[in-house]
Amino acid sequence: MDAHTLTEARPAGGADPMAAQPPTFLESLLAAGLLIQTGVRGLYGRSAVFEGIADGLNAAFTRIGADQNAEVLRFPPAIGKDDFETSEYLKSFPQLAGTIHSFCGDDRGHRQLLARLEDKQDWTDQQQFTGVVMTPAACYPIYPVIGKRGPLPAEGKIVDVMSYCYRHEPSLEPTRMQLFRQREYVCLGSPERIVAFRELWMERGLAFGRALQLPVEVDVANDPFFGRGGKIVADSQRELKLKFELLIPVNDGAPPTACMSFNYHMDHFGALWHIGLHDGGVAHTGCVGFGIERLVLALLKHHGLDPARWPQAVRETLGGI
Incomplete structure (x- = not known):
């Protein structure tokens, strides 16, 4: 489980809310393996x-x-x-x-994309709209x-x-x-x-x-x-x-x-x-x-x-x- 997510799931206040409060419903679901954390809010296995x-x-x-x-x-x-x-x-x-976006460039564009990844910079502006939208x-x-x-x-x-x-x-x-x-x-x-x-x-x-x-x-x-x-x-x-x-x-x-x-x-x-x-x-x-x-x-x-x-x-x- 993602400890950061579990901490966020609890209301603020109190010296030690993790010890003072029972597990939330989300925490219980994750602990039981019924839902699987992906690191993205609202996206579960x-x-x-x-x-x-x-x-x-x-x-x-x-x-x-x-x-x-x-x-x-x-x-x-x-x-x-x-x-x-x-x-x-x-x-x-x-x-x-x-909306769904994808890389639509050439070799030069791909090299730029890889350079962004290597430098840990944002690469999403290298993506273009595909004409497909999520239902x-x-x-x-x-x-x-x-x-x-x-x-x-x-x-x-x-x-x-x-x-x-x-x-x-x-x-x-x-x-x-x-x-x-x-x-x-x-x-x-x-x-x-x-x-x-x-x-x-x-x-x-x-x-x-x-x-x-x-x-x-x-x-x-x-x-x-x-x-x-x-x-x-x-x-x-x-x-x-x-x-x-x-x-x-x-x-x-x-x-x-x-x-x-x-x-x-x-x-x-x-x-x-x-x-x-x-x-x-x-x-x-x-x-x-x-x-x-x-x-x-x-x-x-x-x-x-x-x-x-x-x-x-x-x-x-x-x-x-």
Whole structure:
């Protein structure tokens, strides 16, 4: 473990806080080897035990959504610059975006790069943007794909998608990772179809959380829109009740963490990617998102670090892990 990281994880104050306080949740996870320190805040390896719980959650989400007749799509955790710009993500969340850069020079440029390394100088200005951006949310790659197919069927469409996602939020809270997995069911269709879809999944999300014997609640929420104008947008999102989150206490001494989200995008993505309804209108979209790592952490927090000791009903809900 990184002693510097562990020291930072504790609140200041007291002559010897390391001796006076019990381990934080993050320290316990690292000590048990469930998360693996990489030296970068919010970037962790995962153990076989951690991944086994994640696999159980994913299998459960598949069972719960079996009646949705969803098309399964999987994408790498990156999208092209053009689609990223079309999404308007930078207008709302520039602070979270991550771009991929690479060395694109010649032999002379390579020699300059090596000289920088030899002298222990900054070499990152030798990198150029590749035109590829880290995926900020699992559903983003599906909209341009669906838009190119033509009008939706009369009953609309549901897509099952999962991806690693990136958000630039370096943090010592274990639930706030820079790279994490989202599993989503995305609904595209009429406004009435999206509202019914979201209500169904809010009920299912609560039922699933209770089956896992976790202290869950659902509340209206907003996304972290950037800047002064972002506050207006966030207030509007809350007023219109476009976003709800399933909350579970996880982090030491912090408010409950959003582990699932239930979102209604209205016609935002439908208009951007020209996703049409069968009658010629613009499709509305909505999604339910499951934070895989956050749910694993919630289970470890409330049931202990050894899944073999968890309540039998919880283990059975996860497929007998």
